[in-house]
Amino acid sequence: MAGSTFGKVFAVTTWGESHGPAVGCVIDGCPAGLPLCEDDVQTFLDLRRPGGGGLATARKEADRVRILSGVFEGKTTGTPISMMVENTSHRSKDYSELAEIYRPGHADFTFDAKYGFRDHNGGGRASARETIGRVAAGAVALKLLAELGIDVESRVVRLAGCDVTRQAELTPETIPGFDPADSYGGVVECIAKGLPAGLGEPVFDKLDAEIAKAVMSIGAVKGVEIGEGFRAADVRGSENNDAFLPGLPVTKASNHAGGTLGGISDGADLIVRAAFKPTPSIGLPQQTVTRAGEPAEITVGGRHDTAVVKRAPVIVSSMVALVLADMLLRNMPAKLENLKKVYGE
Ligand SMILES: Cc1cc2nc3c(=O)[nH]c(=O)nc-3n(C[C@H](O)[C@H](O)[C@H](O)COP(=O)(O)O)c2cc1C
Secondary structure (H helix, E strand, C coil): CCCCCCCCCCCCCEECCCCCCCEEEEECCCCCCCCCCCCHHHHHHHHCCCCCCCCCCCCCCCEEEEEEECCCCCEECCCCCEEEEEEECCCCHHCHHHHHHCCCCCHHHHHHHHHHCCCCCCHHHHCCCHHHHHHHHHHHHHHHHHHCCEEECCCCCCCCCEEEEHHHHHCCCCCCCCCCCCCCEEEEEEEEEEECCCCCCCCCCCCHHHHHHHCCCCCCCCCCEECCHHHHHHHHHHCCCCCCEEECCCCCCCCCCCEECEEEEEEECEEEEEEEEECCCCCCCEEEEECCCCCEECCCCCCCCCCCCHHHHHHHHHHHHHHHHHHHHHHHHHCHHHHHHHCCC
């Protein structure tokens, strides 16, 4: 009920708060026999870590992962895979003034409205630390997909309203009139290559619907597009339809659909874009209220990302990979011939 679990067959639960002892995840439903070691997961967690450089927080986190279960002699056993990363760099004093005041753009007010009681240290479950569990699980999903020849990659394509062509441009210099006390948004594009046609369920669990939910569940994501996305609303059918080309397997002359038709993958690249809002914590004075509704002014201190988007590509890839791994496994009983392949005639 509380929504910390994602996926039906490849099911992932994330756990932990930003200022608790540790964060992590449990994956249930990963097939046995997948080669997996801590370094496989660490590679992806290292991409998520803040790198400073003017756009990411100066918070230094080692984020070393430990695999606690589900792996034996370098391979998954088919039992739950539990992974943990200790929180080593939290400084609660940075947040102590926030117990009684609501930060604009943050989840403080809404958590209070829902639970009436919250850990005010650094955002609790709403913190970006929660995404460690997603990235650890995503690393396993990405390994599973790689076994099947599927590759998922993401990159920043817009920062503060400017197109980004090279990731080396993710610096304050790219942002016109950059103000280190303010914050900036951007867009991450994710492309999955090598997908078979036929993934996704035709009604509520459409591939695009599952992707939208997965990516929208990342903190600060305010829009998700598949293929042409919102631009499809402005063009004609003759421009938007992708012509099918002769030959087998069936291919298309273009990919405005972004790899799904009727909620089912069409074998073309899956193209997903996620719009991230500017980081809510800013070092400029903002109007707010206390828990008692009294007017207050706040300038958020502590260490924060100036542009969330810089650290976000690996998180978007992880969420897309989790959906695809789940959809691949869910697809197994779709055809009688699949069952015959496993169990014989
Ligand atoms: C990778 C990542 C890093 C983030 N870093 C920060 C941060 O340093 N400061 C902050 O205020 N919000 C940060 N956020 C965004 C907040 O978690 C998010 O905006 C907030 O919980 C409110 O949720 P919402 O924007 O989804 O409505 C980050 C999000 C992600 C995904």
